[in-house]
Each structure stands twice: as structure tokens, then as C-alpha cells.
Amino acid sequence: MKKFLSISVVLSFALLATQSAPQVLSVTGDLTFTSEGGVSESAQVVFGGRCQRESGPQRISHCDEDDIFGIKQVNYPRELKNHALVRFNARKHHDITFPVPAGFALEDVSPLSSSTFQEQEEPMETMLQHLDVWSRSSASDEVLAHFTASQFERFERAMHLKGIPEGGDDWQVIERDLQRVADEDAENIYMTSLRVRVEEEISLWKNKHHGNKDKKKSRVDFETWFKNYHRHDEIKDFYLQIADDYPELVTYIPSIGQTVEGRDIFAIKLTAKEHDGSIKEKPQIWWQGLQHAREWAGGSTVQFLTHHLTSNYGKNDNITAILRDTEFVIVPIMNIDGYDYTWNNNRLWRKNRRQNGLGAYGVDLNRNWDDHFAEGGSSGFPWSETYHGPSAASEPEVQALQKFFSEQKRIVGAIDFHCYSQLVLRPEGWTTKLSPHEKEHKFVGDRIVSIIKNVHGKTYISEPSVALYKTTGAASDWFYGDQATAANNGQHVYSYTIELRPSDTNPGGRSGFILPPEEIIPLGEEIAQAMEFFVDYVVKNPLKN
Ligand SMILES: [Zn+2]
Numbered sequence: 001m002k003k004f005l006s007i008s009v010v011l012s013f014a015l016l017a018t019q020s021a022p023q024v025l026s027v028t029g030d031l032t033f034t035s036e037g038g039v040s041e042s043a044q045v046v047f048g049g050r051c052q053r054e055s056g057p058q059r060i061s062h063c064d065e066d067d068i069f070g071i072k073q074v075n076y077p078r079e080l081k082n083h084a085l086v087r088f089n090a091r092k093h094h095d096i097t098f099p100v101p102a103g104f105a106l107e108d109v110s111p112l113s114s115s116t117f118q119e120q121e122e123p124m125e126t127m128l129q130h131l132d133v134w135s136r137s138s139a140s141d142e143v144l145a146h147f148t149a150s151q152f153e154r155f156e157r158a159m160h161l162k163g164i165p166e167g168g169d170d171w172q173v174i175e176r177d178l179q180r181v182a183d184e185d186a187e188n189i190y191m192t193s194l195r196v197r198v199e200e201e202i203s204l205w206k207n208k209h210h211g212n213k214d215k216k217k218s219r220v221d222f223e224t225w226f227k228n229y230h231r232h233d234e235i236k237d238f239y240l241q242i243a244d245d246y247p248e249l250v251t252y253i254p255s256i257g258q259t260v261e262g263r264d265i266f267a268i269k270l271t272a273k274e275h276d277g278s279i280k281e282k283p284q285i286w287w288q289g290l291q292h293a294r295e296w297a298g299g300s301t302v303q304f305l306t307h308h309l310t311s312n313y314g315k316n317d318n319i320t321a322i323l324r325d326t327e328f329v330i331v332p333i334m335n336i337d338g339y340d341y342t343w344n345n346n347r348l349w350r351k352n353r354r355q356n357g358l359g360a361y362g363v364d365l366n367r368n369w370d371d372h373f374a375e376g377g378s379s380g381f382p383w384s385e386t387y388h389g390p391s392a393a394s395e396p397e398v399q400a401l402q403k404f405f406s407e408q409k410r411i412v413g414a415i416d417f418h419c420y421s422q423l424v425l426r427p428e429g430w431t432t433k434l435s436p437h438e439k440e441h442k443f444v445g446d447r448i449v450s451i452i453k454n455v456h457g458k459t460y461i462s463e464p465s466v467a468l469y470k471t472t473g474a475a476s477d478w479f480y481g482d483q484a485t486a487a488n489n490g491q492h493v494y495s496y497t498i499e500l501r502p503s504d505t506n507p508g509g510r511s512g513f514i515l516p517p518e519e520i521i522p523l524g525e526e527i528a529q530a531m532e533f534f535v536d537y538v539v540k541n542p543l544k545n
Contacts, residue, residue: 074186079346080179082149088171091141094124129379182347257400261337271327286414288331293338297515298417304524356382363389369478372430377470406487413494413538414479422460423499427480429465430472455526492543
């Protein structure tokens with residue numbers, strides 16, 4: 001007879017570096033659990049470098065000192081050394097200039113690029129296209145920006161010459177060395193991976209110990225998945241596992257096109273299939289994540305939503321109805337090259353990995369879509385974090401998604417997940433004129449915000465995209481724009497960019513793009529509730545032309 005374990009398992013673990021070999025980590029802990037009948041049992045669990053010397057009656061151990069569970073520790077090169085995060089008044093200090101990198105001449109770029117490079121509407125914008133702007137508000141001239149080491153030196157010197165000390169209203173250094181922040185994050189991710197892996201091993205061991213039929217270890221353990229962030233290949237495994245586990249719901253599409261560096265961009269379709277495996281024509285919802293590489297919480301949220309739908313199908317009436325009446329088209333990682341780069345080189349990389357020449361890398365994909373391309377609100381300067389690229393949809397990632405979107409034909413709602421700032425942004429970004437569907441978009445955006453608030457109390461702001469600042473060539477404008485609408489049989493799409501946690505007013509603003517892994521689940525929960533409303537509403541009330 002099978003024994004059932006009660007769920008009151010008590011785990012306590014310590015992670016520590018051993019004295020003799022500081023690079024080796026040991027994981028030790030005590031495990032107490034109660035089997036059916038209330039008999040308490042306990043075991044000592046030892047993982048890591050010291051396990052050879054430990055003894056204990058019931059012990060699971062893993063002794064490979066260099067490679068605990070095959071989990072790779074992230075070891076960033078020093079790309080962010082002495083980069084600083086600074087809050088400052090950009091309008092007041094836009095006169096501080098940054099040199100154009102040696103060898104770059106305006107005649108080297110296309111006439112279009114050089115004109116947008118030179119003729120920003122405001123001098124402040126010209127200055128800001130040199131910096132990596134993390135947040136800014138339309139209500140004040142304050143900007144939070146990431147400076148390279150040499151930019152920061154120059155800025156500090158200029159402020160010194162102006163006689164303005166650091167720490168006042170004019171400028172404050174939030175973080176002096178972003179490399180340190182990235183390294184701390186890498187350490188945290190690694191420790192979390194180890195802790196989660198120990199839990200998985202113990203769960204397998206418990207099953208074995210109690211004579212349960214060996215639980216097959218699958219590629220992905222959904223019970224622990226959302227406790228941490230994951231690399232690109234692991235995320236791909238996550239979606240493959242979902243497709244294996246829910247063949248009646250999920251179709252995995254290995255490639256909708258390739259990135260600049262030749263990686264396949266995968267996608268999934270998710271809906272309740274007919275008994276013969278075919279899919280009825282129904283309204284479609286488009287979700288995409290990780291257009292910007294460093295916005296990891298956007299990727300985890302799309303994973304959470306996918307799992308939320310698949311795991312509740314047939315259990316939750318609302319979700320069962322949603323999957324019966326709707327088809328989801330999901331691109332989990334748009335910018336795979338950039339995302340890999342944030343795991344291997346630079347945690348704060350944003351753009352794709354296009355070589356622009358002269359040592360400049362990357363096009364901002366969310367300024368490269370073929371909608372009012374390069375009409376301001378983006379940069380023609382190849383080093384800029386908002387560099388729009390040489391021409392509309394020049395980037396293969398953008399081409400792949402535009403094509404895939406255009407093939408669908410029945411899309412009624414589209415969300416592009418980003419972080420951070422806690423904003424629900426509706427069209428349009430390229431013009432200050434209110435969009436023809438402002439009333440409908442505002443109604444749905446405001447509802448999303450109030451639903452999110454009810455889940456964990458987080459305050460998001462619902463507003464037109466341009467109210468934040470002007471952008472052109474952005475995905476959410478393209479979804480709502482003429483090209484996509486024509487491809488979509490004339491049906492306009494409810495289109496939003498959602499900027500996820502944390503908020504702008506996070507103390508110091510330091511965590512920014514680095515949202516702690518403990519927030520993946522609460523963030524997923526608040527967005528899942530909002531999306532249940534969104535999908536149900538826009539499918540039943542599509543935009544009228
Ligand atoms: Zn973004």
C-alpha cells in the first residue's frame with residue numbers, strides 16, 4: 001500500500017562556503033516529515049563539497065565539488081564596472097555634453113538617422129539619447145539614468161565646475177557601481193537555484209524512501225519553476241514541457257524566424273483543441289515578452305500566464321471558457337540574443353545584438369517596428385539605448401514578429417510585456433492626438449489597473465503611451481496601426497504595453513530591472529487576474545472601426 005506524506009514538511013537549510021575551499025558550497029539541512037499515521041521521521045541532508053566527510057543514517061548527497069547539480073553560476077565580465085545610476089534634473093543640466101565616440105561621423109549614418117540625431121525637439125532629448133534612461137516622468141524634469149564610467153566622470157566634473165554638490169535636488173547618485181549590483185544579483189540567482197534544487201531532490205528522495213512509484217523526473221518541475229528566473233534554454237524546455245503535458249491545449253512552434261545571431265524565435269499557440277486535434281477559428285489574443293533583454297520579469301510573467309491557463313483548464317470554469325472561446329498566440333522571448341547576453345555578459349543589456357559598426361551594438365527593437373518609424377522619440381545614434389536601426393523593420397526579430405502577427409487574422413487584443421514602472425500604456429506613442437479608440441482603450445486600461453490593485457495592493461497607472469514620453473516604431477503602436485489592422489482583416493486591436501513591477505518610486509529606484517525572484521509569483525498573480533478580465537472583455541467586445 002502506498003504511503004501518503006502529509007504536506008507539513010519542514011525544511012531548513014543553510015548555504016555556506018567551506019573554510020578549506022572557499023569556492024565550494026555546501027548545502028546542509030534537516031528534513032522532518034510525517035508519514036501517514038503520524039509517525040515522524042527525520043533525515044539529515046548534505047549536499048556539496050563537504051559531503052564526503054559527513055555521516056548520517058539517512059543521507060542524500062551530491063559530491064561533485066565543481067559543479068553542484070550542474071547549475072552554472074553566472075560570472076559576469078566587468079562590462080558595468082563603475083557605471084553609475086544617477087537621478088538628476090535633465091532640463092536644468094542638458095548643457096552637459098558627451099563626446100561622440102571616435103570615428104563616428106554624422107555622414108556615416110543615413111540621412112534619416114543624422115536628421116533625427118541632430119534635430120531632437122528639445123536639447124534635453126539630445127543629451128538623453130547618450131544615456132540609458134531608466135525612468136522619467138512627464139510631471140517633472142527628473143530623470144533616472146545609467147551612466148557609463150566615462151560619462152559619469154564627465155558629469156561629475158561638470159557638476160563640480162557648476163559648484164553643485166551631490167545629494168541635493170539637482171543630482172543624486174543612487175548607485176556608484178552597477179557591476180556590484182549585477183554581481184549581487186547573480187549570486188542571489190545562484191543561491192536560489194541551489195535551494196530550489198535541494199527541495200526538488202528531497203521531494204524525489206521522499207517518494208523513493210516511502211516506496212512510492214518513482215516519480216519520473218521531468219525536464220521542468222512546475223512546483224518550483226516560479227521561485228527563480230531562468231536562462232533561454234531552460235525557458236524553451238519549460239514551453240516544451242507544457243506542450244508535452246497539455247497536448248489538447250498547446251501547439252509548440254519551434255521557429256517563427258531567427259534573431260540577428262541566428263537563434264530560432266519560438267512561439268506557442270494555446271487554446272482548447274477539438275477532439276480530433278484541430279483548432280476552430282476563434283478570436284485571438286497576442287502576448288509577447290522580453291523584447292528588451294534585461295526585463296526578466298516580463299518573461300517570467302508570460303510563463304506564469306501560460307501555466308495559469310494550462311493548469312486551470314478543466315478546473316476553473318472561467319479559464320475553461322476562455323480557452324474554449326479564445327486562441328492565444330504567444331512569443332515568450334522576442335530578443336533571445338539580448339536575453340542570453342544579460343545572463344552571460346551584462347545584466348543590464350536592453351537592445352538586440354546587431355553590430356552597428358565602430359564598436360556600437362544593438363538596435364532598440366521597440367523603436368524599429370514599421371509604424372511612424374524614426375519620427376522622433378527614438379535615436380539615429382547607433383550607441384543610443386533607443387537607436388531605431390537603419391530602416392523600418394530592419395531587424396530580423398521585428399520582421400519575424402510582424403509577419404507572424406499578420407498571418408493570424410483574428411487578433412482582438414495584444415499585450416507587449418515590459419518592466420518596470422507599473423504602467424498600463426495605451427495607444428498611441430507617436431502622436432499627442434488622442435487615438436480614435438481612446439474611450440474604449442481607457443476603459444479597459446483603467447479596469448486592468450483596478451483589478452491589479454485588488455490582488456496585492458499594487459498601484460499601476462493607466463495612461464496613453466505618449467503621456468509618458470514620445471516613442472515611435474513601438475510594437476504596441478504597430479499592433480494598433482494601419483499595417484497590422486489591414487493584415488488583421490480590418491479589425492483594430494486593443495493594444496497595450498504593460499510595464500510591470502517595481503514602481504518608479506521604489507526606494508532609491510535601485511532594484512529597477514532587477515526584480516527579486518520572490519516577486520515573480522505575486523506579480524504573476526496580479527497580472528493573471530487582470531488578463532482574465534482583459535481576454536474575456538475584448539473577445540466579447542472587440543473594437544468597432
Ligand atoms: Zn522595455
